[in-house]
Amino acid sequence: MSIMEIIGGILIIIGSIFLFLGALGIYRMPDIYNRLQAGTKATTLGAMSLILGVGFLEPSWILKSLVLIIFIAFSNPISSHALARATYRRGHYPLILSDDKENMDAYQEVVPHEKEKEEKV
């Protein structure tokens, strides 16, 4: 086994651990915004590490895998931002655990809460 293969294997293992933690986060978190948080971050680094690992195992692919990593770094946060924004405008508001409910949700000055929808969620 060459040193490149060992590095590639380690990167792939790290990537799959983070992807697993992302899935666990989506399962455990209480509402959609927190699930997005866990999903976005863990899957971004997980996928990046996995793709880089593949690049190390197959050295002729390394430049292509770098391009893929750049695209993932740009597209992943944009998609989760779009999901979060659409969810808020659809009327599902973030779960607030602390007592200071009024100040904890700054976005309601842009999208005022609708009362009947709030009860449904």
Place this chain on the structure above:
Amino acid sequence: MQALTLNQKLGRFIVNWVFLMLLWIMFTSTFAAQELIVGGLLTMIISLLSIRLFTCCDLSLLSPVKIFWMVYYFGVFLVALIQANLDVARRVISPSLPINPGVVKFKTKLKTNYSKMVLANSITLTPGTLTIDVIDDTFYIHWIDVKTTDPEKAFTEIAESFEKVLLKIF
């Protein structure tokens, strides 16, 4: 959009061409002459057609100082990304699920749309924060563990380290 002067057009064209050519070389992964010639011609045509559409910056973007800050920004971003993942991992694994979610807002000093996009993306990928919306210069951020609802303090906590560098690039 206001009319561009010839200098601006030329600058945008060159920046576009350089970045598309870099992308081409990365995709083909070779320096063979025929690949470079075809790629050069294709990327030249594309960047000529897209002068008005896809460019953000003029020639000053390629100055060594800015490229240095771009590399530096990438380093800062990578450290924050790894921290974010360890942070998420810690929250997900710990049995009590230590979260205190909420939405905070802050104002940024950045002017151009592209720099705001880069900042918003970086915030989404850094510890515990998710950009919900950007309206003019106000960012609305979902924070998994709200430490402060005051816009100024939230700004220092979340975005200051990125903005410092971005102001030097854009």
